[in-house]
Amino acid sequence: MRTNDLTDEVLAELRKPRPYPAVTLVLPTHRTKPDKLQDPVRLRNLIAEAGRRLSADPQVPASVRADVLKQLEQAENELDLVYTLDTLVVLAAQGEHQFWHLTRRAGTERIVVNHTFLTRNLVAARAQNRPYWVLTFDEERARLWSGAGEQLTEEHRFGFPVAHETDLSERERASRTGDVTSGYRDEAALQHLRDVDADLAKVLAVEPRPLLVAGLQHGLTALADVGTHTARGALATVPKGGLANARASVVQEAIAPARAELLRTRAETALRRLDDAKGRKEFVSGIDEVWRAAREGRLALLAVEESYREKVRLTGGHPAPVADDAVSDASGEVRDDIVDETVEAALDTEADVVFVAEDVLAGHGRIAGAVRYTWAG
Template identity: 50%
Template sequence: MDTDALTAGLLQELRATRPYPALSLTMPTHRRAPDNAQDAVRLRNLVAEAGNRLEADPRVSRESRAAVKAQLDRAVAEVDQRRALDALVILADADEYQIWQLPRTAPERVVLSDTYLTRNLVAAKAGARPFWVLSLSAEHAALWSGTSEGLRKEGTGGFPLTAPHEEPNPQREERIGDTPSTYSSEDARNFLRTVDEKLRTVLATDPRPLFLVGLAPALALLDEVGESAGSAVARAAKGTTAETTAPELLKELNPALEDWRMQAAAGIRGRFDNALSSRSFAGGLDEVWLAVREGRAGLIAVEEHFEQTVRVTDGHLEPVGPDDTPDTDGQIREDIVDELVEAALDNGCEVSFVADDSLEGHGRIAAVLRF
């Protein structure tokens, strides 16, 4: 699966507590030859490491070990290197496995825990900044799922939609004296009401920024008959048809998309600047962890590859060395950053992943506090 399939509901399922061990394997991959030749070797080595970890862990029974290894083997057999992006994530427990191809690099890791490691999925989703595009005319409406990787036409939510075709009515034309305008007919209004209804359902299920592409009269009529267009981030007044392609839409939308991304980045920087000046700022793992546990964090920024093994003592976090592992001390958390991100999301906190070393002066993780 790719990040476009990672809905809020699915992410919550992946973060759910599972019988130990839930195995997470991550590694960087390559999209093209000859670099991708090394991916298969790297994957075999990580699978071997996972097997060794399972064998050495006294908390893993023989039955669980065999079941997890079997699921991992099935996942590896299913990995399609032709679809490789920038990272591979395999999640496996005794009952299932999942394969994720991500457009964002991830480090080599094997983690055994009672939850799956989801930070790479969250980071890829955040980095992709998914959005919706509605291409519209009086006769046709298509919904496109957009990420940093491009656009893909959606076949869900009732889309694409085509207006019912009616034969010309000479008697009607005689009564009104002329052929009705495309965008003044009741048929067009009814069609766009249906489009609005379907679009509102999609946005309620998977909220994302919305971009509209269509001729000005079509967009104006959508405004008039419905509610969904009011939330649009930007509009491109360009005619579309059922044959309009993703590259054609992107050409029209690129200026608006670039402006949207720049505004979003500036907005996050501004929020942290304001937090610093108003003393509503937390920096460092222990401070941010405490703010998340107390529900005070409204926005968290964390460096992409920041990871830390810690011991939890009296509600505080103490970094530990590589010789301390979860199986030797029940209070040790192998990836507290992932746990922190999950808790933040569960509390309705925004999470943003930023470039490595950009938060070096703040302990590589920081938060804007609600209070």
Template identity: 45%
Template structure:
């Protein structure tokens, strides 16, 4: 599955306590040759490690060991390397498996616990800048899910929707001398009301920034008959059809997306500047980590590709070299940035990923404090 499939409800389900052992396997992957040639070998090695861990764990019964290994084997057989992004996450227990291909790197790791490891999923979703796109006309409404990597159609909650076909009415033409305007008929208004209702359900279940693409009369009518589209962060007055493809739509959206991202980055920087001036600011991994753990962070900004391996010592984080691993030292955390992001979101903190080097003066990440 892709990051945009990670709804709040699914995340809650993945975090739920389940019978031991729940196995989580994570590893970095590569999108293109020749680097991706190593991915299959790395995956085989991690699967072998997972099997050894299951065999050596006295808490795992023979039945559970056999069942988890079978689920893991099924997952590995289903992995499609042609769809590889920056990392692969496999979750498996005695009854199921899930495969996640993420646009954010993750360390090599095998974890046995009573719940799945979700921090890499959460961090990937937080960094993906997910958004919705509604392609609209008087005849159709198609929903697309958007990420940094592009768009894809999202068939859900009644989308795609097609307006009922209205047969020509010769008697009406004779009576008033013309045919009804495309956007003034009651049928068009009813269709837009139905679209508004469907869109309300989508945004309630998975709130994201919304972009609208369609001719100006269509967008105006949607605003007139409903409320769901009014908070849209971007509008592109361009005609579309039910056959408009995701790449075609993405090309039309490029200027609006650039403006949105630029404005969002400027708002984040303004908040950080004000916090720095007002002494409600934390900078650097250790300071931000403490602020998040204490629930004092209201906004955490992280450079997009910032990673750091650390050793946790008396509640503080000490950066260590890349050769340090949890296998050699249980206090070492390879994915501390993703762990921090998940903890921040759990505490109701806003998380923003910003351009690399934009926080170079603050240790690559910073926080606006609530108190």
């Protein structure tokens, strides 16, 4: 499965606890040769290492270990690594397995054995690939595209595509006389834009998403001035012609810079919200504070650096960082990745989760949040 299949319902199901052990494999993959030739070998090595960890784990009976290893091997057999993207995530537990191809590169290979699957890579990929709309148009045609990450699919609903029947005899006459009223100055062309605007308003009313609009500059200006002015709410415009009849791959390439800007804007907006929270004394930072706020359901916004993970020991209800080889003992339970648990808890209480670049939150322990309320006293 791919990032586009990651709905809220799917993520909620993946976050549910499983009978121990739930195994997650994370493998950065390659799209092109020669690098992609190593991916099957690296996956086989990860599965072998997961098997060794399960064999050495006293909490895993032999029958359970055999079942989970069988699930990992079935996933490996079902995978077609010819069509990899940037990251492969394999999930396996007793009686189940699945795998995800993500259009977002993980920092390192990982094997996580826990009571739940590691979902942060899936969450981050979905955040980066939030659905959006793209409108491409010219004087004769308008098309609506549903986007998620790098994938675009043309929509045939809400009245789209919108076609404008051109009077060829009038166009030929205008061409001979030089009286060309292009640029949306004639009433028929303006009515075409009103129709596009009306259908676009229906789209956003039923399925609100960020909107990108692509067309020639004079068309963008004209569309913004007609009907309900729906296009004025576009988060980005792409002043480029020739896209009304282009293939999805061509449209995607044209809007790529605008889409990247949307992602940057979302991160910047999150950082501004954190600054505002400081002024209201609703700001928390560091894994201890943020983890507790997430567990209490108080987080409205969680911001975390891309590659931040922390193995901790819970002592007296507080997480304390430990070495990678630490194990649970009488002094406290060890959690493999408290950051992932924090992300899951935030999502369970409908907080916004935003992943930001490295070192952006260096002064706040690499993780911070804005809370809905603070405790009195």
